[in-house]
Amino acid sequence: MSAASTALPNRGLIPVQTPAAAVPPANAFFVILRANFVADVKFLRRSRLIMAFVLVFLVITVLSLLPSAFGQSEFKSFGTMEQIYGELRLFLAILAGGMGLFLVSFHQRDRSLKMVFTKPCTPANWLLAAMLSASFVSFVLNVVICAVMVGLSYGWHLAVRPGLMFLACESVIVDIIVISTMTLLASLVHPAVAATVAILFNGNLFYSFLQWSLQTIAEGNKTLKMRALEHFFHALYMIIPMYSPFGKHIDSVDGSYRVEHGQWKYLAFSLGYALTFALVAYLVALLSLRRKRHI
Amino acid sequence: MIVAENLRVEFRRRLFAPKLQALIGLNLDVRDGDFFALVGQNGAGKSTAMYCMLGLLAPTSGKIEVMGRTPDLGAPANEQVAYLPEEPHYHLYLTVEEATRYYSTLYGRRVPESTISDVLDRLGLGPFRSLRLSKCSKGMKQKVGIAQCLIHETRLLFLDEPTRGLDPLVVREFREALREIHKRGTTVVMNSHVLSEIEMLANRVAIIDAGRVVLQDDLQNLLTLDKESYGVTFTPVGDVPSFITSVERVGDLVRGSVPKERLYDFMEYSRTAGATVQECSLKRSSLEDSFFKVVNEGRATA
Numbered sequence: 195m196s197a198a199s200t201a202l203p204n205r206g207l208i209p210v211q212t213p214a215a216a217v218p219p220a221n222a223f224f225v226i227l228r229a230n231f232v233a234d235v236k237f238l239r240r241s242r243l244i245m246a247f248v249l250v251f252l253v254i255t256v257l258s259l260l261p262s263a264f265g266q267s268e269f270k271s272f273g274t275m276e277q278i279y280g281e282l283r284l285f286l287a288i289l290a291g292g293m294g295l296f297l298v299s300f301h302q303r304d305r306s307l308k309m310v311f312t313k314p315c316t317p318a319n320w321l322l323a324a325m326l327s328a329s330f331v332s333f334v335l336n337v338v339i340c341a342v343m344v345g346l347s348y349g350w351h352l353a354v355r356p357g358l359m360f361l362a363c364e365s366v367i368v369d370i371i372v373i374s375t376m377t378l379l380a381s382l383v384h385p386a387v388a389a390t391v392a393i394l395f396n397g398n399l400f401y402s403f404l405q406w407s408l409q410t411i412a413e414g415n416k417t418l419k420m421r422a423l424e425h426f427f428h429a430l431y432m433i434i435p436m437y438s439p440f441g442k443h444i445d446s447v448d449g450s451y452r453v454e455h456g457q458w459k460y461l462a463f464s465l466g467y468a469l470t471f472a473l474v475a476y477l478v479a480l481l482s483l484r485r486k487r488h489i
Numbered sequence: 490m491i492v493a494e495n496l497r498v499e500f501r502r503r504l505f506a507p508k509l510q511a512l513i514g515l516n517l518d519v520r521d522g523d524f525f526a527l528v529g530q531n532g533a534g535k536s537t538a539m540y541c542m543l544g545l546l547a548p549t550s551g552k553i554e555v556m557g558r559t560p561d562l563g564a565p566a567n568e569q570v571a572y573l574p575e576e577p578h579y580h581l582y583l584t585v586e587e588a589t590r591y592y593s594t595l596y597g598r599r600v601p602e603s604t605i606s607d608v609l610d611r612l613g614l615g616p617f618r619s620l621r622l623s624k625c626s627k628g629m630k631q632k633v634g635i636a637q638c639l640i641h642e643t644r645l646l647f648l649d650e651p652t653r654g655l656d657p658l659v660v661r662e663f664r665e666a667l668r669e670i671h672k673r674g675t676t677v678v679m680n681s682h683v684l685s686e687i688e689m690l691a692n693r694v695a696i697i698d699a700g701r702v703v704l705q706d707d708l709q710n711l712l713t714l715d716k717e718s719y720g721v722t723f724t725p726v727g728d729v730p731s732f733i734t735s736v737e738r739v740g741d742l743v744r745g746s747v748p749k750e751r752l753y754d755f756m757e758y759s760r761t762a763g764a765t766v767q768e769c770s771l772k773r774s775s776l777e778d779s780f781f782k783v784v785n786e787g788r789a790t791a
Binding site for chain 2: 225
């Protein structure tokens with residue numbers, strides 16, 4: 195390493211400096227956004243934790259595919275493919291959460307953001323790039339996995355159904371919601387707390403609490419405390435993000451890979467919900483990021 | 490260029506921990522074209538003051554303006570600001586070249602590859618451009634920080650302990666670069682513990698102690714602060730007279746300090762006793778002398 199110092203050329207350190215523009219270029223925001231985006235994608239590609247997670251899941255998937263390599267014809271069924279794709283989509287959702295969490299918490303904790311915010315790069319720009327890069331990587335992985343499943347369908351002589359594309363799109367939407375949730379939590383609390391909250395306090399938990407309180411009220415316990423509890427659980431259930439907001443309308447696709455005529459619109463509704471939630475999460479995370487001390 | 494009035498910063502290190510007072514009514518005035526040094530002990534508040542100037546830390550109360558505006562995270566005015574942090578808090582997953590490109594692109598302008606190569610070569614980082622920052626030594630990381638400061642011509646340059654971890658050769662080159670940048674019109678604000686370095690570079694100095702500025706003046710005024718005494722070196726004969734203070738024996742010689750009004754007494758002593766005087770000159774205090782004097786006086790007054 196010491197060669198770096200001994201090789202110092204005797205020409206002075208100052209290069210031809212780029213003078214600062216009196217007025218920032220019109221596309222400055224996008225130039226900075228692109229720089230942040232590229233840096234974030236490099237972070238995701240080089241993060242050992244994320245890479246280890248990907249490898250573990252890939253090994254599990256490959257092991258589950260091994261029986262087909264030995265020619266067990268009953269294994270090459272639609273059911274098996276459905277199971278593998280389901281597992282891979284779950285893996286992608288967890289990975290998406292990890293990406294959102296690490297992108298924000300890593301940069302906050304290693305204090306490298308002070309190198310970013312002391313330049314004309316706003317927290318809004320940096321946060322947008324973080325969410326976009328995680329969503330982009332998630333999108334690419336979804337496309338790759340969808341392509342693998344199409345390849346597997348051909349290999350196993352199964353019909354390639356439009357449901358495969360439908361589920362891939364739904365998976366991207368779910369990932370956007372997961373990324374937004376984890377980005378928001380990572381900007382508010384310690385990453386370990388964020389992960390715990392995301393795992394424990396999900397929609398299902400508060401839905402079951404809500405159901406329990408409704409059932410208790412229906413059974414005759416109509417006390418003020420119980421009613422207040424019911425409203426509280428209802429409010430929490432509404433606030434907690436839903437990963438599959440129109441799940442009951444599109445659940446049938448998962449089992450058959452067939453898409454009925456009216457089901458595509460729910461994909462659009464889900465996208466609308468995901469983008470709205472992402473916007474809210476972005477604004478709250480931005481507020482939190484602006485209030486933090488980046489020193 | 491930078492005005493801080495009655496700046497107070499309080500924060501908690503942990504939730505429910507008692508509040509720490511990092512700055513207590515700090516006043517500062519950095520003029521356009523200054524090479525301004527912030528001097529103080531560890532924990533005096535130098536870095537906190539710099540974080541406020543950079544917009545990284547919002548003061549609890551008081552006013553701070555940099556180039557006429559309140560500093561903020563990612564403000565458009567940062568187009569005119571470059572910053573070299575004390576600790577190498579860089580994006581360690583990027584390579585030397587990627588990090589330099591990334592930091593310079595955050596100014597909203599694409600920087601030609603030739604400029605990046607040029608600055609990396611000048612800093613001796615050329616052969617290490619593909620090395621990740623996580624694998625670099627502290628000195629190399631510091632050089633990356635210097636590289637991103639030198640690429641853009643800015644009006645204001647903040648340096649937090651800039652030569653920490655650098656080898657002497659680069660320190661000298663860097664000093665020359667700083668002089669050149671300052672000569673071109675850039676205002677430089679520097680935190681440093683190396684007082685000799687500040688003597689070489691700065692034209693104005695603020696001494697910070699316990700969160701407040703105890704003295705802010707031109708460096709020349711601080712260096713000639715002690716005009717009231719003479720430094721003497723002589724071969725003593727018999728006892729050393731009591732009016733000679735700060736006596737220090739070096740072999741056969743005695744070094745000491747003689748108050749201005751007792752100079753003739755010293756001359757008389759040397760003539761009558763036959764002491765050989767090696768040196769007798771108006772005492773010029775170093776920045777170190779002034780620093781300790783000012784800090785101690787400040788504490789005594791407080």
